[in-house]
Amino acid sequence: MVTIYDIAAKANVSAMTVSRVINNTGRISEKTKAKVKKVMEEMNYVPNQMARSLVLQQTRILFLLITDITNPFYTTLSRGAEDAATKNGYRLLFGNSDENLEKEAGYMNTILTTRVDGVLIAPTGDPSLPHLEQLRLHNIPFVLLDREVPGIECDIVLGDSKEGARQLVDQLASQGHQHIALVNGSSSVSSARMRRLGYEEALKLNGLPLHEERVFETSFGPRSDLTELDAWISSLDPMPSAIVAGNNVLAVEVIGLLRKRGLRIPDDISIVCFDDFGPYSEIDPFITVVAQQAYQFGYMGMQMLIDRIQNREDAGPWKKIVLPAELVVRSSVKRLLD
């Protein structure tokens, strides 16, 4: 491997001079600068970031940990985070925890040992607390995305889950739906809790009774096995006229299962959900959703993270950004009133 010393030897200068040329610091004559640069090109020199980070104690690399790389919400978020990072001269590494605490733990390990400058993280849920405490302990700045974790204070970007859920239920109720079920993410995920809360509040406000058995909690991530979900649908009696899905993944899976039963949407059953479908909402925009500003989640979160890193000591109080969600009415809800 070509090192700074190889360059130095060939250019008849000291290693320090080469370093100065690379970083454009200190005082060097244009002549030696040109000479060194020429030798660097000739020898195809590439600086060793690890050696540099070791002495500088910073990497200028940030880490983005998402929970589901196949979900358009997170991929769009990633684009936002990437744009903000690049704009500020940081490189961004991605990880995908797959809504799995162990995978998350694996990435935490990479994060700590790699000594990245900061982390943007969508935690798998409340059990992520120890992971966040680790980051705090090792003084690694981080910003949470989409999900709060009780027990830790930090910068965070959230969606207005409660209000969004209310809007979905209101929308259904306004069309005359009275039997509304909820398929939701795990109650160990704050956004799922808020969505449930919004659902329950909206039922009450619309004068509808709450039936516990109409609420099913599972993972926000895609299931390899749909039998449990299918069993819950079977157990619904009477069949609700509408289902609220806690996110787009659940909506897709539920729709698949309903169709297998020969049910048509919205003729036989209505469905609405959280999160839009990225580009695919374009081709068959038939599901009524509460769309979140995925790109903004990433962009603003990254901006907060970088602010935090660059201010460090005099950083000020923790910031919390709540992004509004927008109801997009399409054609997955049947009108039951006349």
Place this chain on the structure above:
Amino acid sequence: MVTIYDIAAKANVSAMTVSRVINNTGRISEKTKAKVKKVMEEMNYVPNQMARSLVLQQTRILFLLITDITNPFYTTLSRGAEDAATKNGYRLLFGNSDENLEKEAGYMNTILTTRVDGVLIAPTGDPSLPHLEQLRLHNIPFVLLDREVPGIECDIVLGDSKEGARQLVDQLASQGHQHIALVNGSSSVSSARMRRLGYEEALKLNGLPLHEERVFETSFGPRSDLTELDAWISSLDPMPSAIVAGNNVLAVEVIGLLRKRGLRIPDDISIVCFDDFGPYSEIDPFITVVAQQAYQFGYMGMQMLIDRIQNREDAGPWKKIVLPAELVVRSSVKRLLD
């Protein structure tokens, strides 16, 4: 930051002994091992991967560079690559070039300076050649995904683009379509070239004439501005009865534009495309596609990469895997025969 020396001091041993405990190498008594481990826990020690990599000359980190993080083909592929990497004890970092050569160059820089052990890369196209030559020059093993780059010999995983395109056209022709247009990726991308070739061959085999103006080449990635694409559609005269899209992104965009013109699919115009829609093919499975084995692309590519890394010297000849594509007939094609 807690270092190996802090541990050594507190445990009354040398730094080397601590290193031995961490790596479980050399000879240490159970007693000292336990003592050191205890101190490490007490002090929340985390090894500094950069210092370690610097001396070991390897990172056990691999890099996956894809061209469109919002495309289900690539996200599914990513899952496959991740699984294979994890299984072999490697950590995986992701990058997203956005079909953009400059962004790709940026990631190349990260790759070289970070000294990752290997790279799995879907190149943006033929102009990526210098980037690959850089990797070769710096002796970083890499495996190409989905796209060949003339001028470089290496391990590669490809889809059978020509055959896939033939199947799509055959499918249309078998339903009586005679005016078939093609929206394709850039001709600087090998898979786009092969798809075009398959399209042209299939036209000929079906006795259909080739009209240059019915072929439009653009990027495989999502466009921020659809006017050019829309202008091409306007220019088509006569309007073809069917369109073949070079990938799912193009299909989605074209469908959107067609619908804006009030055209219904498949009643007014038929459409078929390369690549499935990931989970979203589930909810409205109306587009006939040639589905590629995205997960396998990632899994097998990663496996090849790791083989290459672990054998290094006696690696054998370059390997080329061609994954078959499967026609999935749905309802986006109108039957024109009686």
Place this chain on the structure above:
DNA sequence: TAAATTGGAGTTATCGGTAACGCAAATCAT
């Protein structure tokens, strides 16, 4: 013209680890 300043570059120590070697004490073989 002598003193002070400044420009240009080299020296040395260090970041946090690990490999290779060395060496005393403990264990083994004869």
Place this chain on the structure above:
DNA sequence: ATGATTTGCGTTACCGATAACTCCAATTTA
């Protein structure tokens, strides 16, 4: 009992870069 091994751990050097300091020569200033 004594030489030969083995065990357990320390020393030293180095991975590739940079910060802080030093030093000489050229230039400016008084």
